[in-house]
Every structure is written in C-alpha cells, then in structure tokens.
Amino acid sequence: MEKYTELNKQFINGQWREGKGDSIIDNLNPFDNSVINTFKVANKQDVDEAYDTAKDVSKVWGTNNPLVRRDLMMRTADVLMKREHEVTEWLIKEVASTALKAQVEIKQSYDMLIEASGYPTRMHGFTIPSFTEGKESYVFRKPLGVVSMISPWNFPLYLSMRTIAPAIAVGNAIVIKPASQSPVTGGTIIAKLFEEAGIPAGVINCVVGKSGEIGDYFTGHPGSRLISFTGSTPVGKGIGRIGGEALKKLALELGGNNAFVVLDDADVDRAVESAVFGRFMHQGQICMSTNRILIHDSIYDTFRDKFLDKAKALTYGDPADPKTIIGPLIDNKAVKHVLDLIERSVQAGAKLELGGQAEGNVVQPTILSEVTKDMPIFQEEVFGPAVGLVRFKTDEEAVELANGTEYGLSGALHTRDLQRGIQFAKQIETGMIHINDQSVNDEMNTPFGGEKNSGVGRFGDDFIVDELTTVQWISVQVQPRKYPF
Structure with a gap:
C-alpha cells in the first residue's frame, strides 16, 4: 500500500491543487523544528470556490x-485503521504526539466514525397536534447545507473528525480550515481518508491558509450555516462575533482551567494515578x-509527596521514542508562555x-505547591506540563476555588462517598465533571461542551445532530378551513 501523496495541497471539489495565494506555510516538526512539507496557501478565491462547490453538492448529498x-x-x-501506522507517523512528527497519545487519538477518531454511521437514520421528524380544525402538522429534520470547521492543532485528527464525520453523516457538505501547525493531521489527511473511502467530489473541502489572510473571510463567509471551532477562548470570542453578525449557528469548544478536587475521604493513591494522567497526557x-x-488540608502533604514521586518517573524528550510520555510543546512560543507562567507564580x-x-x-x-x-x-x-497544588479546608471552600476562574469545561473529584461526590459535582460550574477519575474524558455518545468562557453548544450523540441540522414545520390543511373574512 503506497503512502498518501499531495498532502501539502488544497482539496477543493475533489481535486488536489496548489493554493492561489502568494505566500507559503512551512509545516514544522515541533521536536527539531525541521520542515516536514510546505504549503502554497489558499487565498479568498480558493475559499469562495470551496464554499460554492460545497453548496452545490450539499443539495444532492443531503x-x-x-x-x-x-x-x-x-x-x-x-481506511483509517488500514492506514493507522501512516497516520501515527504524521501525528508524531507534525504535532509531537507520543505513541500513546497517537494511539488514543486514532481510536477516538475510529469510534467517532462508527458512532456517526448511525446518525443518518436518526434524522427523526415528528407530528404535532394542530390547534386548527382539519389541519395536520409535520416537523421534518434537515441538514443545514454547508458547515465550516476550524480545527485545532493539539488533537487535530480527532477534534476535526468529531465535527466532520457527524456533519457529513447527517447530509451536510463541509469546508475545513486546519490550524497552520497541523495542516495535514487536522485537514488534508482526513480528506484523503474520505476520498479513499469514495466520498463524492465536493462534499469535503480543505483550504490551508494563514489566519491573517483568510481567517475572518472564511469565518464570515455566507456559504456556510454553522461554524465549528475548537481552540482558545480569545480566538473563539472573535469567531463568535463574526459568526453572530452573520447569524450563523456556533459550536465553540474553547479554553479550560479544569479543577481536580481531592476530598478528605479520597483514596489518595487512586487520586494520584488519575491526576498524573490528567495533567501530563x-x-x-x-x-x-x-x-x-x-487537595484537602488533612491529606495535602501525603498527596503532594506521592504525586511528586510519580511525576519524577515520567520520561520526557523525543516523541518518536515509544518510551516517551512527555514530548515537546507545539512551538517555542508555547514554551515561553509556560515558563513565564511558572516564573510569575513562583515570584507570587x-x-x-x-x-x-x-x-x-x-x-x-x-x-508547584x-x-x-x-x-x-x-x-x-x-497548556503545558505544569500544575499547581492548592490547599482547602472545607467542601464549601473547595467549591468556591473550583468555580474561581472564567472557565468551565471539565473537572474531576475524588471521594469514597459517591453521593457526596455527586452533590459536590452538581455545584461546579462546568459542562463535564468526573468522579474518581481525571478530567480528560470524551465519549462520543455523551454531551461534550463547556460553560462560561469555555464555549457554547454540545458535541456528541443527539446533541451534535441538533447542532448540525435544522427543523422545518410543514402543515397540511386536510379539511377546508373557515376563515373569518
């Protein structure tokens, strides 16, 4: 089986071609900063052609x-599993995935495709009793038509697939703009997978360009009905403003500052195991x-010491080494951000x-303790391998601390009393929280999304079907109607 070629091209209307923009994007390996491949960027004309194609094709596909x-x-x-090794290689070299992380991401993407295979037959309509004599009311569920997706670089394959697969499955066409740090794993290799599987030309389109040149134009383009974005809160707010002005639907999964709470009756060893994975994955x-x-004050020192021992054993370095647990950050800008955050916190x-x-x-x-x-x-x-340990004395104080930021995406807590845990969890202002586990959980049949500055909308199950579709009321006046004039 030959490996994919033309992964550094635009994919529009079933054709792989160079972008029409004047500049290029060098796709860099985060570990050694070597150039993996180079893209000639898309310009506004490419974006127009992608949306025009998607709009035409969606009328039949839906x-x-x-x-x-x-x-x-x-x-x-x-196809994805047949090419698992090839996709793994790309995830390692393009976004510094470790072998473990790549395995998790590919399995999630596979599960998303399998889950989405059931969506076409879940486009349920219904009838409504009418207030008007002799009338019947029907509600039909329909695809939106064209969906826009701006994909992230951290889990590019899966976080793209969780919008792409459901969008196509319910009858939409889609235009993708992957992050510049992951144009292959967040865009072109996904288009290749669907192309090999036999998707009709134009149902999936991928434009790779610089956000400063086509970002706002892509986001506000009248050709789409919904914008799906996963990324930072500041960028998401900008996308929300542009999308709101264009009266688009929004599915925004944004930043998180997730709390992991260890109550006084927790199994400390189990909590430590969970916290190490939840922080350093x-x-x-x-x-x-x-x-x-x-951490509750009564067990703080015990937890700290065991957490330190576990973290000291983590191997870090080259993500291509199967033994590596912690690889490089995406770029030097991210490194400077994390080191600055550490320095400022120590100074405080x-x-x-x-x-x-x-x-x-x-x-x-x-x-940091x-x-x-x-x-x-x-x-x-x-957004890096650093974490702070915080003391608390009461459950009430822990709730206040957990809710003490602008974010509300995920969370976790540990306790031996499950009813106590559920009542505690219900007080946390977050879209998701996991008892006796860690905060990194995403299952395709659950409502995934955040509160506060962590986003709007929900992915997963019927929730994403609702996001990616609309409903239409059609009534039939079966018996002649008497009008007042």
Missing part, C-alpha cells in the same frame, strides 16, 4: 439514501487537562517542587 452516508462512515473507519496540551489540583509565592526548565521545546514535568487563587498558574490556562 437528500440521498441515508444508507449511502452510513456506509461511507464505515468505509472511512476501515500530551504535555498538558488538552483543553480538558487537569489545570489545578485542589508558589514553591517549585519539580521541573521548571525546558530543553528545546520540551518542558520538564513541573509541579502552596498555590493560592490569586496566582497566575491558578487563574490562567497552562
């Missing part, structure tokens, strides 16, 4: 036999990552227990 769309999802899932570059660990009084240094783009696993709510590492999203 009305075909649902089993056609079901079978496409199944075939694409098979993919170098902490996950919106759901454990960002703040809140936090104690550096572990790490705090970088080797190239690899930041050592870093733990005696963190308080006014410190930068408490208030800001870290």
Whole structure:
C-alpha cells in the first residue's frame, strides 16, 4: 500500500491543487523544528470556490439514501485503521504526539466514525397536534447545507473528525480550515481518508491558509450555516462575533482551567494515578487537562509527596521514542508562555517542587505547591506540563476555588462517598465533571461542551445532530378551513 501523496495541497471539489495565494506555510516538526512539507496557501478565491462547490453538492448529498452516508462512515473507519501506522507517523512528527497519545487519538477518531454511521437514520421528524380544525402538522429534520470547521492543532485528527464525520453523516457538505501547525493531521489527511473511502467530489473541502489572510473571510463567509471551532477562548470570542453578525449557528469548544478536587475521604493513591494522567497526557496540551489540583488540608502533604514521586518517573524528550510520555510543546512560543507562567507564580509565592526548565521545546514535568487563587498558574490556562497544588479546608471552600476562574469545561473529584461526590459535582460550574477519575474524558455518545468562557453548544450523540441540522414545520390543511373574512 503506497503512502498518501499531495498532502501539502488544497482539496477543493475533489481535486488536489496548489493554493492561489502568494505566500507559503512551512509545516514544522515541533521536536527539531525541521520542515516536514510546505504549503502554497489558499487565498479568498480558493475559499469562495470551496464554499460554492460545497453548496452545490450539499443539495444532492443531503437528500440521498441515508444508507449511502452510513456506509461511507464505515468505509472511512476501515481506511483509517488500514492506514493507522501512516497516520501515527504524521501525528508524531507534525504535532509531537507520543505513541500513546497517537494511539488514543486514532481510536477516538475510529469510534467517532462508527458512532456517526448511525446518525443518518436518526434524522427523526415528528407530528404535532394542530390547534386548527382539519389541519395536520409535520416537523421534518434537515441538514443545514454547508458547515465550516476550524480545527485545532493539539488533537487535530480527532477534534476535526468529531465535527466532520457527524456533519457529513447527517447530509451536510463541509469546508475545513486546519490550524497552520497541523495542516495535514487536522485537514488534508482526513480528506484523503474520505476520498479513499469514495466520498463524492465536493462534499469535503480543505483550504490551508494563514489566519491573517483568510481567517475572518472564511469565518464570515455566507456559504456556510454553522461554524465549528475548537481552540482558545480569545480566538473563539472573535469567531463568535463574526459568526453572530452573520447569524450563523456556533459550536465553540474553547479554553479550560479544569479543577481536580481531592476530598478528605479520597483514596489518595487512586487520586494520584488519575491526576498524573490528567495533567501530563500530551504535555498538558488538552483543553480538558487537569489545570489545578485542589487537595484537602488533612491529606495535602501525603498527596503532594506521592504525586511528586510519580511525576519524577515520567520520561520526557523525543516523541518518536515509544518510551516517551512527555514530548515537546507545539512551538517555542508555547514554551515561553509556560515558563513565564511558572516564573510569575513562583515570584507570587508558589514553591517549585519539580521541573521548571525546558530543553528545546520540551518542558520538564513541573509541579508547584502552596498555590493560592490569586496566582497566575491558578487563574490562567497552562497548556503545558505544569500544575499547581492548592490547599482547602472545607467542601464549601473547595467549591468556591473550583468555580474561581472564567472557565468551565471539565473537572474531576475524588471521594469514597459517591453521593457526596455527586452533590459536590452538581455545584461546579462546568459542562463535564468526573468522579474518581481525571478530567480528560470524551465519549462520543455523551454531551461534550463547556460553560462560561469555555464555549457554547454540545458535541456528541443527539446533541451534535441538533447542532448540525435544522427543523422545518410543514402543515397540511386536510379539511377546508373557515376563515373569518
């Protein structure tokens, strides 16, 4: 089986071609900063052509036999697993995925395709009793037509697939703009997978360009009905403003500053195991990552010592090494952000227990203790392998601390009393929270999304079907109606 070619091209109307823009994007390996490939960027004309194509094709794609769309999802899932090794190589070299992280991401993408294969037959309508004599009312569910998706670089394959697969499955065409740091794994290789599976030309389109040149134009383009975006809160707010002015639907999964709460009756060893995974998976570059660990004062020292011992054993370095747990951050800008956050927090009084240094783009696993709510590492999203440990004395104080930021995406808590845990969890202002687990959880049949500045809308199950479709009321006056004049 030959490996994919033309992954550094635009994909519009079933054709792989160079972008019409004047500049280029060098796709860099985060570990050694080597150039993987180079894109000639898309310009506004390319964006127009992608949307025009998608709009034309959607009229047919959205009305075909649902089993056609079901079978496409199944075939694409098979193609993905057939090319698992190739996709893994791309995830490692393009976004510094470790082997473990790549395995998780591919499995999630596969599961998303399988889950989406059931969506074509879940486009349920219904009838409504009419207030008018002799009338029947029907409600039909229909695809939106064209969907826009701006994909992130951290989990580019899966976080793209969780919009792409459902959007296509329910009958939409889609135009993708992947992040400049992950144009292949967040865009072109996905288009290749669907192309190999036999998707009709124009149902999926991918334009790779610089946000400063086509970003706002792509977002506000009248050719789409919905914008799906996963990324930072500041960028998401800008996308929300543009989309709102264009009266588009929005599905925005934004930043997180997720609390991990260890109550006084918790199993400390189990909590430590969970917290290490929740913080250091993919170098902490996950919106759901454990960002703040809140520990009851009575077990704080015990938890800290065991957490440190576990973190010290984590291997870091080259993501291509199967033994590596913590690889590089996406670029040097991200490294500087994390180191600055650590430095400012130490200056504010936090104690550096572990790490705090970088080797190239690899930041050592870093733990700060005696963190308080006014410190930068408490208030800001870290997006790197550093975490703060915070003391609390009562459940009420823990709730206040957990809710003490602008974010509300995910969270976790540990307790032996499950009813106590559920009542505690219900007080946390977050879209998702997990008892006796960690904060990085995403299952395709659950409502995924955040509160406050962590986004709007929900992915997963019937929730994403609702986002990607609309309903139409059609009434039939079966018996002649008597009008007042």
